[in-house]
């Protein structure tokens with residue numbers, strides 16, 4: 001399989017872009033960083049499905065498309081359905097000998113937001129993974145329904161101010177814990193599952209390549225910093241993502257065949273979570289004295305999760 | 318089969334008559350909006366050599382979104398490609414491992430490239446949209462001493 005060399009960034013930069021500019025995502029949006037990198041890390045033909053969400057509405061505004069590959073838009077819950085359906089059709093036609101170019105390498109990819117992945121399209125994603133289609137599902141996790149104005153999703157973290165879990169006099173924002181989608185997908189027995197982030201571009205590119213090369217359904221949760229709903233300056237997207245990975249708010253790891261867990265990034269200095277929370281307006285209220293307990297709770301959860309991940313890695317089970 | 322066509326905002330492309338314009342609400346089933354005029358294996362063809370169709374957003378511009386813009390100073394750049402990998406708008410033009418400059422038709426002025434540029438002083442800095450490149454380069458700061 002011809003794949004762009006990613007030994008270093010200079011080599012990677014020779015990739016021929018297949019995700020075009022003048023899409024209408026916000027300035028500094030991490031969705032496009034992630035999508036660009038996926039499309040740059042392979043030379044294979046791509047069949048991409050996107051369901052409704054910021055990515056889809058911003059990259060296919062009539063009469064324009066920002067996609068230089070085959071691209072399917074489908075309803076909010078069905079990115080996995082479209083990708084798995086296309087993959088099944090491709091296999092059937094290959095078997096019947098009706099493909100124009102049966103030897104051309106082709107990969108099937110689905111992009112969904114966290115609203116569609118964790119909530120609305122959850123059942124359909126589960127079904128596609130259980131059926132074992134050969135595709136890669138990438139969740140652009142910005143922890144809210146950004147396209148409709150920042151409602152809470154089951155990926156929103158504790159303490160985040162969202163339009164349907166508002167912080168105010170009687171509430172500190174979302175009270176429920178973020179759903180552990182990576183563990184859920186690993187429990188399906190998917191051959192490759194990972195959580196990756198665009199600030200660690202090389203780890204992310206390698207993870208994408210691994211998922212594309214792996215036969216069967218692969219799932220990747222990507223951290224997608226959202227300047228509009230997280231409320232930070234667009235220039236700081238990478239800085240905020242650095243804080244996300246270095247506070248371990250978003251640990252970077254993979255799970256192979258449902259059990260073999262590898263931590264892919266260990267911060268040299270683990271930063272206290274306050275610094276991550278302070279970088280975004282959606283957590284501003286947590287710095288009031290009465291909400292101190294929420295920050296303590298978040299830090300405790302992070303520490304426990306990191307301990308768990310390290311033990312899982314060590315145990316090799 | 319009809320083809321949707323937009324008459325406005327072309328990057329030096331042919332102007333299309335109003336009679337060719339198909340509104341979004343007039344598009345019929347099966348309408349094709351191809352990314353390219355003819356088949357092309359984009360992964361192996363550089364953007365400047367591709368037969369982009371008028372429907373490809375590459376032929377559109379978002380330059381009017383900007384109030385500030387990044388200016389590039391070739392003299393300091395080490396071609397690390399940080400700006401290339403993190404630009405969300407495919408607006409850093411790199412060829413043969415070299416950073417060539419900014420695509421001002423697609424750049425939205427987010428400033429990410431400036432933040433991730435590692436040189437001292439930076440090889441990319443933000444200026445007002447109306448600032449001339451020469452004037453911006455003349456104002457470039459000196460190397461900052463490391464605080465001890």
Ligand SMILES: Cc1ncc(C[n+]2csc(CCOP(=O)(O)OP(=O)(O)O)c2C)c(N)n1
Nearest residue numbers: 052053054076113114115116144145146147
């Ligand atoms: C069945 C259905 N319900 C609701 C909507 C409205 N809707 C469109 S986009 C969106 C939010 C998408 O959130 P997410 O999946 O997290 O993607 P993001 O925009 O955050 O990238 C919603 C609720 C819809 N299109 N279809």
Ligand code: SF4
Nearest residue numbers: 026029054226227228
């Ligand atoms: S609202 Fe957030 S996810 Fe949507 S385009 Fe803007 S920055 Fe990107």
Ligand code: SF4
Nearest residue numbers: 404424425427428430
């Ligand atoms: S300002 Fe933003 S859009 Fe423009 S070149 Fe820099 S990173 Fe890209």
Ligand code: SF4
Nearest residue numbers: 394395397398400434
């Ligand atoms: S980040 Fe700075 S030094 Fe690196 S290629 Fe871009 S302009 Fe040059």
Ligand SMILES: [Mg+2]
Nearest residue numbers: 113114144146
């Ligand atoms: Mg979302």
